[in-house]
Amino acid sequence: MTNIPILEIKDLKATVNTNEILKSLNLKVYKGEIHAIMGPNGSGKSTFSKILAGHPAYEILSGEVLFNGTSILDLDPEERSHLGIFLAFQYPIEIPGVSNEDFLRLAYNAKQTFKNEPEVDPIEFLGIINQKLDLVNMSPIFLSRNVNEGFSGGEKKRNEILQMILLDSELSILDETDSGLDIDALKIISQGINTFMKEDKAIILITHYQRLLDYIKPNYVHVMQNGKIIKTGTADLAKELELKGYEWLK
């Protein structure tokens, strides 16, 4: 049996407003793996995550992105989401006037429809979401509040992880989910992610800090600089970076 990577990126080049942001990026991620991507500010990490999710602001110049062996570059963000690609936003978007509960149910039902399964009604949905709330230690009050509106930084991040768990995504890209979190929130979120992680899933963690990796053990750590991955190692690489910074890699 051939083992196809869940994500394979080949020589990817991308621009935004004619600025070249990704320059020949290569990466392979298999199911059951957690990859951490680290790197200095402006190295292209967030861009990379948005490109995977299909953000329309970026233009792909060349290269390939294969999800379970099939190219996804021509797919809309919506279709990529249905296939099981999830992006936890670095800055989750506020949506005024729309309750979190309605938003989550709509997302859940969109996925149900994609899988040819029946949509759930609001009461059934409450049953489903209430179980997941515990995993990120969120109070049901958050369901009635507008999406991310007036949420604290930590609450927004927990809401992202809640959505990841709810949509049961195959490949999750977490863009600086740890930034702005206090130690307690970091622990809760890490526990949520660890409970969620299974053999049939994969996670890409984009982070600046090694401390997240104390809670979530990555199989690989990549260093990204200038739109490329310049070094790949194990969890130890993150510790080394913590000590030495990025300069020595140049």
Next chain:
Amino acid sequence: MINQSNKTLNTNITKLVNQPYKYGFSTTIEKDIIEKGLNENVIHLISQKKNEPKFLLDFRLKAYKKWKQMKCPEWAQLKFSEIDYQDIIYYSAPKLKKKLNSLDEVDPELLATFEKLGISLTEQKRLTNVAVDAVFDSVSIATTFKEELAEQGVIFSSMSEAIQDYPELIKKYLGTVVPIGDNYFSALNSAVFTDGSFCYIPKNVVCPLDLSTYFRINDQNSGQFERTLIIADDNSSVSYLEGCTAPQYDNNQLHAAIVELVAFENANIKYSTVQNWYAGNEQGQGGVYNFVTKRGLCAGANSKISWTQVETGSNITWKYPSCLLVGDKAQGEFYSVALTNNYQQADTGSKMIHVGKESRSRIVSKGISAGKSKNSYRGLVNITKKAVGARNYSQCDSLLIGNFSNANTFPFISVQNSTTKVEHEASTSKIGEEQIFYFLQRGISVEKGIELMISGFCREVFTELPLEFAAEADRLLSLKLEGSVG
């Protein structure tokens, strides 16, 4: 610089808000018209055709003289080419062979027109809980449930009939809330108005049905100048609904209406509008110029007037439903959703004039602008010296869709005594690329996402609409916002 994919996203949003206008058909019917143009002769002719008493002809002529001395107001955030008032038909009525005694005698073509608009006038199919007055170009076609209402002493009839049947009431109240010379368009209306609705709710009567008028412009070159007058006597209450549509023409039709409301002691008037005049095409050609003066007088203590409007149509909307809160503890309310798209322009808001002690007012305005449209809130809260202990709360929210639309807020507040409390809140939000991307990333379509945001944005206003209308407003907005995503 916008790159290719950004353009696609913007086009998607544009497609979504550009649903074809459903009411753009016109009806072919034999008409009785007065030739284009406006002069004293035309006013005499209108008055003659309607067999009006002399006081009304004098009212019209006085208004015409006033109007000739006035200038079209230019302070609004509106751009339009000068209106040629000599190129407008001021009277256009379907030709009737004789006086109608029942609906069976109404031209079937007209009944079919209203049927097509979802307003059934025939006995079998009409709404059971709403009395309807149907106005076609310059005249009222039919009024349903008149007898049933009369049993309670409620008068609900077309303005023309009211002038014949209740000249004393008309003489007493017409032009008292909106004086002839109030503004340019009110003067014009006072000179040439042709029909509209009249309601009188006697003392201690709660009107058993919602009253409703449906306005239809049909003729390509005629203006519509209707006039509505609602009087609610002591301890009475009424809920009134108004709907409007017009065919799709590539020239502009002028609509300049006046609505006057009077609420006496403890009386309650709720006035709701769903305005869906033809808005013009994607390039901004055609559509109705909607210049309307609506004002309510809370004359008695504890009286209440509440305006709710959903404005989705018209090329230009110029409209400020207002309340004069004269009675002590009088209450005025204004709830508004104004949606503009393409090249539509709306300059709308409210005026609350506080005179009565402890009078209260509330303004909730929601403006949604898409395409290259312009949406302005303009409001005045004036608390006079006498209005001891008056209160006002205003909230103006704007929602922008896409990158080329425009929203403005012009709140004027004037407070002349220190015992009052005035609050004003405003917000602007945008359905931008990042929010759409967030929806999409969670597997939710652009369509669903925008629908969800719009309905959340408008909720506070929609809950104020009478039930039948809330459904209509929802349908109307989703009509404009639904559609295929290319």
